[in-house]
Amino acid sequence: MLLVRKSFFRSYHSWSFKPLQDSYNAGKVFSSSHFSRRAISVRRGVGSFPGSSSVMLKVGFLNAPQICHYSNFSQFKKPCKIGCASGFWGDTPTAVEQLVRGGSLDYLILDYLSEITMSLLTAAKAKNPQLGYAPDFVLHAVGPQLKNIKDQGIRVISNAGGINPAACAAALQTAALKAGIDIKVGVVTGDDLLSQVHTFADAQDLTTGEPMPAKPHSINAYTGAGAIVRALELGADVVITGRCADSAMALAPAAFHHGWKLSSLQEAAGASVAGHLLECGAQATGGNHTDWRLVQDWHNMGFPIASVSSDGACVISKPAGSGGLLSRGTVCEQLLYEIGDPRSYVLPDLAVDITGVTVGEPQLEDDGQMGVRVTGARGKPPTDTYKVGATYLSGFKATAVCVIGGPYAAEKGRITAQATLERVNRLLRTAGVAPITQYHVQMIGAEDSYGPHARAVESRESVLWLSVQHAARRAVEVFSMEVAAAGTGGVPGLMALVGGRPKPTPVLKLHSSLVKKVDVPLTVTVGDHSEEYCEAAGGVRYSAYCLDSPDASQAPTVLGDCTHRLESLAYTRSGDKGDSCNIGVVARRPEWLPLLQERLTAAAVARYMQHVFPPHVDPLLCVKRYEVPGIGGLNFVLDQSLGGGGVASLRPDAQGKAYGQMLLDFSLEHLPPLDRL
Structure with a gap:
């Protein structure tokens, strides 16, 4: 008994x-x-x-x-309370203290990784075998708060391990010993496939069909929640992983807490949605919100907490007294962030259908905090494959940023760019080197990024963004040497070359493919105990979740003589996946969704955003629209719209962060006044 x-x-x-x-x-x-x-x-x-x-x-x-x-x-059981203190490597470490002291948490998760981060960590480890992880996790985020974390019984899960989780765990153990704190650290490894590149040589890119690069810079599988659950079962206070799926860091503690099997698809779907809402930190609680003027205390942004119930539903909240904004709009925006087809959001542990997800208005919860309730996710069986992201070297680039003042600032900037490129190419031809043909010139302040929608106002201040790419590092070095000459031999008013002469940096492109889960065994280590772990492979092929995107176009109904900006009727948020950008649009009122469906078609968005696509690409073939009726939303996916995406892009907005903002100016015509819609 x-x-x-x-x-x-x-x-x-x-x-x-x-x-x-x-x-x-x-x-x-x-x-x-x-x-x-x-x-x-x-x-x-x-x-x-x-x-x-x-x-x-x-x-x-x-x-x-x-x-x-x-x-x-x-x-x-009480809901599993999970706080997220980091949305990327570079996020504020102050979020850890905020959540630990004011969140009443069961679990704390921290997300640090992206495809490009993995490549940078690979380079760091090549220089020093003890590196290859996110040191901020130990030095500035969790390390200084270990005593408070331990005293409150909070367990920590993070992908800060990068490509060297064992070194990250060792560094954290050292910090704990110095502080006199006894913790048990679990490590999940096996996602780093760089040493097995020949095994996966035939893995084809999901977009281009090209085989795996012969010499990838990094190659990692997106693993799931199962191995993290196992580490928790073995008693780990802190679990450090490599490139696991962001949402898996929330699914794992919820499954462990409630005793679910990962095959319990409905519960797992709800917890995965919670993880998706948490994974970008303060973006769920006011960061990047359309109605940014409503956000309070930007200096003390509240970080999100998800209270996941036994049925998978969750409530999103933030610590009392923190800044930011918690609303239906902030949560809906984050729900659509960086997704493709909402009918099948494919994750390692399952595929999630979010089309029926509903997001409530903030209300007072049982714990006395305001919360936004999220329900309605549907789970589908997992595929038999992992998604694998590989990066590879594709030349070098450099970016010069010049501040220019005085009348006709934008025109002077364009002349500076043209003169610099002509001089550099003359020198390259003399040296027998091919000229620079890949470059991007943009006058920030002149609304160049808006293309045909720019408002032609002559500014007396502007910033020249001049970025070049070349296969040879030497060619980029010549550019770096020559760009500063405009300071005395160029147009008047060049005030500063930001950061001085730019340094050549590698261009790392992304190759995304699929590999069988059975070919990627993982290892779970807690203390002196290690064991192999293989995640469940469903019988579903990835292609089964690649569905058509119907977009029935029809002539807009004439309902009045007013024209409204999209911002008056909807929230927007945009994000990237490789060279694709998605723009999520959410009706401010559910009854306005039919108007958006009728007027904001894939073709309409393709025409409006045509300037972000390469000249040789037909925008009408690159834009897909998906409906998300549960939240009154539409999701647009713009393929080939980011100039290569990530560090492969030469643009200032390589991740499409401003695309949703651009779309806010889309005109909705022939409507009645807003109060009669």
Whole structure:
């Protein structure tokens, strides 16, 4: 018999037991108030406790003991409370203290990785075998807060391990020892496939069909939640991984906390949506929000917390007293961030259909905090493959940024760019080197990024962005030497060359492919114990989730004589995946969605954004529209729209961060006034 006292009930809610007929035949239903001052004894049934499939409880009342039976104990557990303190490598480490002190958390997750980050970490490890992870995690984020984290019983999960999780774990253990704190660190490895490149040589790029590069700079599989769950089962206080899927860092603790199997697709889908909402930190709580003027205390942005219930539904909140903004709009925007087809958001553990997800208005929750409730995710079986991201060298680039003042500033900047390129190419031809043919000239302040939608106002201040790329490093070095000459031999008013002469940097392109899960065994290590772990491979092929995107176009209905900017009717948010950008659009009122569906077609968006595509590409063939009716949303995917994307792009906006902002000026014509819509 296991004695469970009052503290036991702090982990459970909504208790209701009906005594069995052979136990005094009381026939009463008891709530948690009956147990508040009494000890109970629990006899284990089938499975482990808590979360077992059958639990017998012997409850001592004043008159006589009652025997109760419950067959699904896990559904009475409190929600699993997960806070996210980092959305990328470079996020503020102050979020850790904010969440630890004010979040009442069960788990803290920190996301550091992107495809390009993996490549940079590979280069760092090549120089020093003890590097290859995100040092901020140890030095500035979790390390200084280890005592508070340990005292509160918070468990930490992070992909800060990069390509060297073991070194990251060792550094954290060293920091803990110096602070006199005893922690058990778990490590998940196996996602780094660089040493096995020949095994996956035939893996084809999902977009171009090209084989794996012969000499990739980095190659990593996006792994799932299963290995993290196993590390938690083995008692890890902190779990450090490599390139796991961002959402897996939330799915794993929720599954462990509630006792789910990852094959419980509905619950896993809800927790994965929670992870998706958390993964970019403050973007769910006011960061990058369309209505940015409503956001409070930017200096103290509140970071998000997801309280995941036993059915997978979640409530998004932030610490009391923190800044930012928590609203239906902030959460809906983040829901559509960096996704493709919302019917099948493919993750390592499952595919998630978010078309039926609903997002409520903020309301006061049981814990006294304001929260936004998110429900309705549907899970589909996982594929038998991992997505793999490889980066490879494709030449070198450099970017010069020059500040120019005075009348006709933009015109002077363009003359400076033209003169610099002509002089550099003359020198290259003399040296027998091919000229620079890949470059990007943009006058920031003259609205060059808006293409035909620019408002032609002559500014007396502008910034020249001049970026070049070449296969030979020497050619880029010549550019770097020559760009500063405009300071005395160019147009008047060149105020500064920001950062001085630019340095050549590698151009790293992304190759995305699929590999069989069975070919990527993982290793889970906690303390001195290590074991192999293979994630479940579903019988579904990735191609089964690649569906058409119907976009029925029709002539807009004339409803009035007013023209409204899209911003008046909708929120927007944009993000990148390689060379593709997605723009999520969410109706401010559900009843406005039909108007957006009618007027904001894929063709309309393609025409409006045509200037972001290469000249040889037909924008009408590159834009797909998907509907997300649960939140009154539309998701547009713009392929080949980022000039290569990431560090392969020469543009200032290599990730499409401003695309959603551009679309806010889209005109919706022949409508009545807003108050009559």
